[in-house]
Amino acid sequence: MDELLHKIPLHEIASVRGGYHFRGSAQNQPSGSIPVVQAQDVLAGGGLREESLLRIEASFDPQPYSVEPGDLLFLSRGHRHRAFVMSTPPPGLIAPGYFFILRPDPLRIDPRFLAWWLNQASTQQALRGLRRGSNMPFIPLSVFREIPIQLPSLEVQRRIVRAAELRVVERELEDRLGVARDRFIDAVTLRAASARASKD
Numbered sequence: 001m002d003e004l005l006h007k008i009p010l011h012e013i014a015s016v017r018g019g020y021h022f023r024g025s026a027q028n029q030p031s032g033s034i035p036v037v038q039a040q041d042v043l044a045g046g047g048l049r050e051e052s053l054l055r056i057e058a059s060f061d062p063q064p065y066s067v068e069p070g071d072l073l074f075l076s077r078g079h080r081h082r083a084f085v086m087s088t089p090p091p092g093l094i095a096p097g098y099f100f101i102l103r104p105d106p107l108r109i110d111p112r113f114l115a116w117w118l119n120q121a122s123t124q125q126a127l128r129g130l131r132r133g134s135n136m137p138f139i140p141l142s143v144f145r146e147i148p149i150q151l152p153s154l155e156v157q158r159r160i161v162r163a164a165e166l167r168v169v170e171r172e173l174e175d176r177l178g179v180a181r182d183r184f185i186d187a188v189t190l191r192a193a194s195a196r197a198s199k200d
Contacts, residue, residue, distance in 0.1 A: 007148035014104040016145045019095035020065040032056040035093045039075060046084040065094040070111050072102035077138040081127050083118035085111045100144060113157035116164050117149055
């Protein structure tokens, strides 16, 4: 079989755990030793707004809910189910229950490729078909663990990731160019209008 067509269940290439289910909302304790990530803390590229992280003192063992470098956070609740690679999470970081914590097998799959695959439009459409609930839809952990992942070689995975990263850079440059072009046109037309007004 062509390696590009090879798909295997997620749980065979990554461990998948749920975050910690707080009773009610997690309460911030500024002097707490354990940082807690929330959905609004995660940046599009996978970075964190560390200054806004909650901190707590845990009355439970935080280790099963810890987020290590190279892990993925997957937003299992709500209407957008995005995956983010945690490249450099702060020490001791834990995730709440609406996140799934994925720890990929580095010998089989690149974390960045896994995030890319999960965030693809076709995968997102498939995930929406697995949701339960209506007001606050969610994807069951047992179902999520079984989703098929396309698994080319690590070399091909890294090429795909690099191409995707270059596309992001290209879009950013296009956006900046568009803004600069608009400003230039505005300046030229304003100058022309001012010159016309002074002649009149």
